[in-house]
Amino acid sequence: METKHYLGGCLCGAIRFRATGVPGNPHTCSCTLCQSHSGAPTLCWVEFPKEAVEWIGEGGMPTLYRSSNGSSRSFCPRCGSTLGAIDDHPTVALVTGSFDAKDISEFRPVFHAFEDSCPNWWKIDIAR
DSSP: OOOOEEEEEOSSSSSEEEEESOOEEEEEEOOHHHHHHHSSSOEEEEEEEGGGEEEOSTTOSOEEEEEETTEEEEEOTTTOOEEEEEESSSEEEEEGGGBSOSOOGGGSOSOEETGGGSOTTOOOOOOO
């Protein structure tokens, strides 16, 4: 079986990544950190082991902002695009909107974290 590669990056193209292998923990999150990081009521995430993510663009690794104990948010220093979060433990969580391919079935969220933090007008019905 061939190993899957998923490519993505920021709006201006300076930060590019290649994630390899099996994505994990596909979910949406509406916590206040995700809302502030993205400017949106909800972010969609997928996780990979740190060693499975390579920063391959001319800009190298994204800029990090220490957002909480155990995690730093990542973004492009040139265009400001949200890219994800790099955890202290060996996980890189990438926002699904930063991937080149938009219809990846393995990225379909399986749960919604902090759904109670969504505005009342924003609800996502996730098949269970």
